[in-house]
Amino acid sequence: MTADFPAAGQVFDYHYLWKWQADRGETEGRKKRPSCVVLVVTNQAGQHVMFIAPITSKVPGSGRAALEIPQTEARRAGLEIDLRLWVILDELNADILETSYTLEERTPRGSFSPAFTDAILREVQRLRTAGGLKLSNRS
Template sequence: MSREYRPGEIVTYPYLWAWQQDRGETEGRKERPVCVVVAVRSDRGGLTHLALLAITSQPPRADRLTLEIPEMECRRAGLSDLKRAWIVVDEYNYDIAERSYYLEPGQDSLGRFSKPFMMRVAATFFESTRRSGHRINRVD
């Protein structure tokens, strides 16, 4: 796979929630939009390591760390069909693009968040992962 992934890009992906993993599930139940928050190509092997954040139209529970996506950002991201949307930043799926069973080769992105909004998302994500962010490994 030679596609380049960039932070802020929105793609579809069968996201596996932490609660599903805790129940022993290994596959996401449906394709959903996700945001690439980290995309790092390693020097050894040239593999692209991804951290993917789920986007949901369901209002979040009070115990979840989320950011509501402003209407303009929804349009930029190709999510204008959603009346309201949130990006979940307290858990993420980790995958390797070139070895992924879940990323479709040659898949087009839906859109991309603006740099200012992505900086806010990334700062909140990194703070969350420092504290207790939950990584769901999708490379096994």
């Protein structure tokens, strides 16, 4: 893999498009926010589809699936360590790496540990299987 190829667990600044914004017809994220690459898969056209989860300092509402980021993980990922932060797991953006205009800076802030990344992926997979995953397609 090349240095600018995102990998699971890496955290980037990304113009994340919330599902409620996409449902209103918006196509652009309103601001850059730290976001975590959950998974990268290759589609039938040979393009790399990134599934990206937002990171927020806003306490997730009831009914939302999120994982609080421990301070050690925040430090590894290049995030604020003096704030409580969560990775939102019940909604993701799907973006094609080769044509993405929203992933402007390809150098990550940092990366979560393999164990924390696996915990994120397991919960996203559980939500997907249960039908509780919302997806905004950015391609």
